[in-house]
Amino acid sequence: MEKLIVSPSPHQRGSVTTQKIMLFVIIALLPAIVAATVIFGIRALLLVLVCTASSVLFEFLCRKLMKRDNTISDLSAAVTGILLALNLPVNLPFWMAVLGSFVAIVIVKQLFGGIGQNFANPAIVGRIVLMLSFTPYMSSWLKPFWYKTADLTTSPTPLAAEWVVSYSSSSDFVGKITPPVSYMDLFLGKTGGCIGETCALALLIGGLFLVVTKVISPSTPIAFVGTVAVLTFIFKGDVLYQVLSGGLLLGAIFMATDYVTTPITTKGKIVFGIGCGIITFLIRNFGGFPEGVSFAILLMNLLTPYIDKLTKTRPFGFVKNKEVKQNG
Amino acid sequence: MSIKRLNGVHLKHFKNTESETTVSFPLSAKVILPMGQGMGAPCEPLVNVGDKVFVGQKIGDSDKFMSVPVHSSVSGTVKELRDYALPGGRYCKAVVIESDGKQTVDETIAPPEIKTADDFIKAVRESGAVGLGGAGFPTHVKLRFENHVDTLIINAAECEPYITSDYREMMENPSDVYDGIKLMLEKLNINRAKLCIEKNKPKAIRLFSKMAAKDSALDVVTLPSKYPQGAEKMLLFTATGRVVKENELIAAENAIVVNVSTVAFINRYIKTGMPLISRRLTVDGDAVGMPCNIEVLLGTTIKDILDYSNAKDYRKLIMGGPMMGVCMVDPEAPVIKTHNALLALKSDTLYKSTPCIRCGKCIKACPMNLMPTELEKAYHAKSREQLTALRVNLCMNCGACSYVCPAKRPLAETNCLSKEFLRNTAQK
Numbered sequence: 014m015e016k017l018i019v020s021p022s023p024h025q026r027g028s029v030t031t032q033k034i035m036l037f038v039i040i041a042l043l044p045a046i047v048a049a050t051v052i053f054g055i056r057a058l059l060l061v062l063v064c065t066a067s068s069v070l071f072e073f074l075c076r077k078l079m080k081r082d083n084t085i086s087d088l089s090a091a092v093t094g095i096l097l098a099l100n101l102p103v104n105l106p107f108w109m110a111v112l113g114s115f116v117a118i119v120i121v122k123q124l125f126g127g128i129g130q131n132f133a134n135p136a137i138v139g140r141i142v143l144m145l146s147f148t149p150y151m152s153s154w155l156k157p158f159w160y161k162t163a164d165l166t167t168s169p170t171p172l173a174a175e176w177v178v179s180y181s182s183s184s185d186f187v188g189k190i191t192p193p194v195s196y197m198d199l200f201l202g203k204t205g206g207c208i209g210e211t212c213a214l215a216l217l218i219g220g221l222f223l224v225v226t227k228v229i230s231p232s233t234p235i236a237f238v239g240t241v242a243v244l245t246f247i248f249k250g251d252v253l254y255q256v257l258s259g260g261l262l263l264g265a266i267f268m269a270t271d272y273v274t275t276p277i278t279t280k281g282k283i284v285f286g287i288g289c290g291i292i293t294f295l296i297r298n299f300g301g302f303p304e305g306v307s308f309a310i311l312l313m314n315l316l317t318p319y320i321d322k323l324t325k326t327r328p329f330g331f332v333k334n335k336e337v338k339q340n341g
Numbered sequence: 342m343s344i345k346r347l348n349g350v351h352l353k354h355f356k357n358t359e360s361e362t363t364v365s366f367p368l369s370a371k372v373i374l375p376m377g378q379g380m381g382a383p384c385e386p387l388v389n390v391g392d393k394v395f396v397g398q399k400i401g402d403s404d405k406f407m408s409v410p411v412h413s414s415v416s417g418t419v420k421e422l423r424d425y426a427l428p429g430g431r432y433c434k435a436v437v438i439e440s441d442g443k444q445t446v447d448e449t450i451a452p453p454e455i456k457t458a459d460d461f462i463k464a465v466r467e468s469g470a471v472g473l474g475g476a477g478f479p480t481h482v483k484l485r486f487e488n489h490v491d492t493l494i495i496n497a498a499e500c501e502p503y504i505t506s507d508y509r510e511m512m513e514n515p516s517d518v519y520d521g522i523k524l525m526l527e528k529l530n531i532n533r534a535k536l537c538i539e540k541n542k543p544k545a546i547r548l549f550s551k552m553a554a555k556d557s558a559l560d561v562v563t564l565p566s567k568y569p570q571g572a573e574k575m576l577l578f579t580a581t582g583r584v585v586k587e588n589e590l591i592a593a594e595n596a597i598v599v600n601v602s603t604v605a606f607i608n609r610y611i612k613t614g615m616p617l618i619s620r621r622l623t624v625d626g627d628a629v630g631m632p633c634n635i636e637v638l639l640g641t642t643i644k645d646i647l648d649y650s651n652a653k654d655y656r657k658l659i660m661g662g663p664m665m666g667v668c669m670v671d672p673e674a675p676v677i678k679t680h681n682a683l684l685a686l687k688s689d690t691l692y693k694s695t696p697c698i699r700c701g702k703c704i705k706a707c708p709m710n711l712m713p714t715e716l717e718k719a720y721h722a723k724s725r726e727q728l729t730a731l732r733v734n735l736c737m738n739c740g741a742c743s744y745v746c747p748a749k750r751p752l753a754e755t756n757c758l759s760k761e762f763l764r765n766t767a768q769k
Contacts (some may be wrong), residue, residue, distance in 0.1 A: 128695070273698055
């Protein structure tokens with residue numbers, strides 16, 4: 014008879030694996046990818062493919078070079094690639110996108126030890142590096158459905174667009190202010206912007222899927238979006254417009270919920286979300302950039318270890334300030 | 342109270358044997374009776390090789406407080422005194438008895454005379470009772486509480502998958518359970534009892550709710566089917582809302598928790614005087630051809646039970662449930678008092694750990710609200726300070742963290758190592 018297996022308990026494990034979680038994130042991103050393709054054309058899909066393929070390839074080569082177990086099958090590199098692509102404008106040259114993948118996977122993720130070890134969100138840093146390096150390319154936005162009309166003129170994003178003030182008569186001091194993009198267009202994504210950020214509907218469907226499947230906890234997105242909404246309300250801005258524009262929903266649902274680079278407890282996640290919301294609001298309203306979601310998440314990524322330290326759970330039956338007796 | 346809901350995990354129940362009526366397991370040619378069959382100090386053998394022994398005769402005892410005597414489960418001749426490896430790695434003696442097949446009962450067996458609470462507790466000690474739910478804590482020690490106890494919690498959660506031995510006790514011997522509860526309330530002067538049953542056992546809940554309806558001292562508490570609801574601290578919290586403070590015992594919260602099968606056994610012992618010589622065992626697992634519940638004499642070898650239940654091609658033998666059970670090294674090992682299930686599994690998926698992705702599922706699963714992933718890091722950093730601050734000693738090794746971990750990290754296992762590390766490096 015073969016020898017019996019002896020191992021410590023527990024002898025059964027749950028069915029959730031890292032790979033399954035990443036697969037669920039990819040599934041949740043599909044609506045956004047579809048929306049991006051519909052709104053910005055087949056080049057948007059190609060951009061997603063280029064980023065994903067290059068991210069996976071960089072991950073593969075990196076692990077090979079470092080003589081470590083290959084981790085491409087955990088799908089985390091694919092998730093990073095998709096997220097990076099969704100944060101890019103549709104007409105960005107592919108080589109720049111590949112460079113973004115390189116920064117994300119090689120520099121931010123693998124040089125710090127690979128999955129679970131990076132302190133900043135790879136896709137976000139990839140995007141920020143591209144934005145600072147190739148600012149003109151990264152801030153030129155083709156209009157939605159440009160591919161139908163072959164219209165290559167660019168349009169500002171909803172956040173950078175001028176608000177139209179119309180006066181009914183020349184003596185009026187208070188004009189009627191209309192948003193440059195209608196709420197419905199913002200909700201459906203019919204506006205300029207990064208390919209994955211414009212369609213709020215697709216992002217919300219994905220987010221709902223992740224919450225229902227318990228991949229993410231809703232605390233971070235709610236705290237993040239809620240903070241932006243509350244601050245906008247206090248400063249008498251247009252709450253709905255702020256929430257639906259720019260990268261807020263993409264960031265709040267898919268980037269600020271990254272396990273590795275955000276706090277681990279629910280309390281911590283809420284602090285993180287509020288922090289992101291405040292920074293986003295400040296950059297959008299008082300900063301030099303029209304959009305601040307990426308910077309907000311990156312800055313909060315850096316604070317995550319400190320948030321973690323201050324938001325530990327309280328053990329059941331915990332007694333404060335006591336000399337803990339040791340066994341033995 | 343800040344805590345509203347206990348953490349835990351939802352497991353698949355696999356209660357395949359819940360309607361399997363207990364059958365008496367046939368007498369084996371020999372039994373092996375270890376002198377340590379639960380927590381506490383092992384006994385010294387009272388018999389020598391060649392001695393004739395009878396059913397129910399005391400064959401091992403100890404003068405230590407935290408110890409329970411061992412009785413012979415068969416009549417026959419002592420063949421051997423051998424060393425027996427306890428799961429923790431220590432050794433104790435074991436008495437091997439060859440059965441004469443007659444099962445002659447020791448003539449001194451008679452119902453104990455009980456006048457005072459002290460008599461009752463002494464009788465419980467003499468019965469050889471330990472917690473039959475698996476932990477094997479000496480019952481008489483538990484009953485000798487010092488502060489006022491107002492609630493007797495009867496643990497019938499049976500929250501581990503597969504196991505149905507407590508459930509069968511309730512369904513087959515409801516009057517022993519009920520009378521046992523009444524007996525303990527009366528003898529120990531406790532006001533009320535709460536019989537706590539997980540909601541995946543609706544028949545038992547209905548049966549005992551009917552009895553409790555006519556009895557103001559007994560409540561039936563329906564527990565959520567969430568592992569590890571049967572852990573003492575979790576049970577007390579769900580039943581009464583009381584939180585046991587770290588480094589305190591349940592009794593500090595004016596309650597004691599006793600397993601339902603233990604209660605029923607004590608009732609039978611007080612009635613008949615026959616000590617603990619057999620127990621109910623669920624036999625299940627994917628290698629078992631005939632999953633069943635058996636009443637088996639202590640000391641019967643696992644091999645005999647595996648043959649009886651048509652177990653084939655097993656690679657892993659577990660005594661207890663799949664979450665906290667102990668792996669058996671040798672099929673020739675005997676059934677002891679703490680065994681409530683024997684699981685024979687064909688294969689064991691050996692998981693490869695991948696890096697922690699900080700998903701936090703372990704933290705949400707931990708019933709004690711600990712942070713298993715942080716504890717793992719603290720262990721690898723060999724940080725006494727961190728391990729202590731994160732309260733690794735509160736871990737009861739339920740395994741919920743390891744179960745939910747998507748990276749398949751050995752979190753519960755590491756907590757065991759951490760506790761060992763703290764013990765070994767404690768300042769003397």
